[in-house]
Amino acid sequence: MASLIPVAEAADPRLDDFRDLTTADRRPDRPGGRGLVIAEGVVVVQRLVASPFPVRSLLGVARRFDELGPDLAGLDVPAYVTDAATMAEVVGFHLNRGVLAVADRAPRPDLDDLLRDARLLAVLEGVNDHENLGSLFRNAAALGVDGVLLGPRCADPLYRRSVRVSMGHVLRVPFAELPGAWPGSLDRLRAAGLRVAALTPAPDAVPLSRAGLAGERVALLLGAEGPGLSAEALAAADLRVRIPMASGVDSLNVATAAAVAFHSVGHP
Amino acid sequence: MASLIPVAEAADPRLDDFRDLTTADRRPDRPGGRGLVIAEGVVVVQRLVASPFPVRSLLGVARRFDELGPDLAGLDVPAYVTDAATMAEVVGFHLNRGVLAVADRAPRPDLDDLLRDARLLAVLEGVNDHENLGSLFRNAAALGVDGVLLGPRCADPLYRRSVRVSMGHVLRVPFAELPGAWPGSLDRLRAAGLRVAALTPAPDAVPLSRAGLAGERVALLLGAEGPGLSAEALAAADLRVRIPMASGVDSLNVATAAAVAFHSVGHP
Known part of the structure; x- marks a missing residue:
């Protein structure tokens, strides 16, 4: 089970994978960036968790983690819980889907x-x-x-x-x-x-x-x-x-x- | 040919058909509104002009009217020419397509x-x-x-x-x-x-x-x-x-x- 870890401060460095997603030159999901894969919302996070892409961590509001419960059962990564305002401050925009997950890229199929x-x-x-x-x-x-x-x-x-x-x-x-x-x-x-x-x-x-x-x-x-x-x-x-x-x-x-x-x- | 009429002031009442397109309770194209049909951009304006919908007027920057030239040949309505900033002030947002046309609704087909x-x-x-x-x-x-x-x-x-x-x-x-x-x-x-x-x-x-x-x-x-x-x-x-x-x-x-x-x- 992913460990639910409350986070109060937007500046917390543990949230750096999710920071400033709209700032073009810092986007972690851009080629030339760190190449991270970012999933938004319950359905897409479920698909990421079920995929070969190695999940690094999650960030979301408590209600979305409740919805995801069973999907996170086999996952041994931190799940940072915060409120919507702090989350918006981290990612740089209001995210009405309420949950994000970040993963490394998986090797391409042969x-x-x-x-x-x-x-x-x-x-x-x-x-x-x-x-x-x-x-x-x-x-x-x-x-x-x-x-x-x-x-x-x-x-x-x-x-x-x-x-x-x-x-x-x-x-x-x-x-x-x-x-x-x-x-x-x-x-x-x-x-x-x-x-x-x-x-x-x-x-x-x-x-x-x-x-x-x-x-x-x-x-x-x-x-x-x-x-x-x-x-x-x-x-x-x-x-x-x-x-x-x-x-x-x-x-x-x-x-x-x-x-x-x-x-x-x-x-x- | 549509008559090209320069307009300098956003408050000009001749532009009222195009005013505040994003303000929900004033949108002329909403049911309950004036029921006007609004076309944005050269391609859609061309289709409106070629349709059975009776065009009332156009609003755009000079360059777009140049592009539309031949399409407006058979049209006897005012075409208000202004700059991009005035246009944005009238419609309520920056319109990068640069031209709008407004029409009344046509009767439905039998x-x-x-x-x-x-x-x-x-x-x-x-x-x-x-x-x-x-x-x-x-x-x-x-x-x-x-x-x-x-x-x-x-x-x-x-x-x-x-x-x-x-x-x-x-x-x-x-x-x-x-x-x-x-x-x-x-x-x-x-x-x-x-x-x-x-x-x-x-x-x-x-x-x-x-x-x-x-x-x-x-x-x-x-x-x-x-x-x-x-x-x-x-x-x-x-x-x-x-x-x-x-x-x-x-x-x-x-x-x-x-x-x-x-x-x-x-x-x-």
Whole structure:
């Protein structure tokens, strides 16, 4: 059981992992910072505790620790209890979710293991918006995607806002960087027996429902909202698929398009 | 062409339609307010101008009116030009999109017309979150939904935040309240030849891809994220369909689930 430790002073150095979360150059969850993973709110804290990420400590108001009770049973870390005002002073804003947990990063899953077993992977190029990335992980978790591979120019899925928007699913869905020169690195997916399908709004791409991906092992290539996939990435794919779209409408949000494609490929 | 009229004073009464947009009891776009429709930013203003909603006036900085130029050609209303600071003082917050348009509400489309011609409709129960509602309209527009019917306890699609999140598509996708006692009022859809399919996470519902909705005219019944559809609404549907979901994952966001279903029904 996590030890409940009352803390009265915002300046207490034991709370340093949670300090000034909004101050850009001090954010512990930013690349270049200490690389800590921060979970906000009861549901996300539950997912963090159940994940492979090693929890360092928790900070919250008494009521939230009551709610979390059973989830903290197997956890041998300090849980600092304070009031909402002190908590706000530490983190730098009022946190109406009332509880935070902080963890170190876990090692990434082994890429060969991930490729060998996966039936459906998402491969991202330039998905650099933290909220879109978080939503995409939430949708991947819901729709049975086996893992996410990060190509070039993607945001960090473990940044606080991504963790929150994903509802903690970035802590559950395995993900890893795809090493090697992009997009030649996609060859590694093909070598593992996956078909690489690029999602694009291009009118000459094949409609998803007629792409014949049923029963195939698929790596679905997704680009950022706006620019979409690069010409190089599109050229490196085995096929290009599209979601039939009404004319005159800007394309779907990338996480929404991903959800449509995950469902279509996984449940043809 | 809209007449460009320089305005120097935030207190100018000609700007009253745009005043204090964040002050809850004065918001012109709230039910109980003046019922005005407010569009923010170049793209949404373009959609408003192209919609059946009668534009009253515009307010913006010169650069945005330059961008809008051709879109305003057929419009005979005042376009008040000011600087960003004055604009912020009028609306009550800094508006980095730099242009607003305000319109009166247009009459709703005739329900019988909508029902007669529709191949795919969304019918909403209790979708009371403005952002979810806006996203849902954006997805409906992209995926070729012919109209949206509002059942009980839905938010106002023409509220400013819905308009913005929909990227203006609430101004393009026809919508109307479904009159009569809910959910008996769904009989009117059946009488018009539509099959009423309720989307639910219930494990005993039919997976979407096996529901046999291909080629049918479908009214897709959608409930709010969280509570979902009421028992009465579920019972009144012709069939219940589900998106196969990984275990242990909270359901998808309602607008995302709607997108998956729109695609699946429209493009089997």
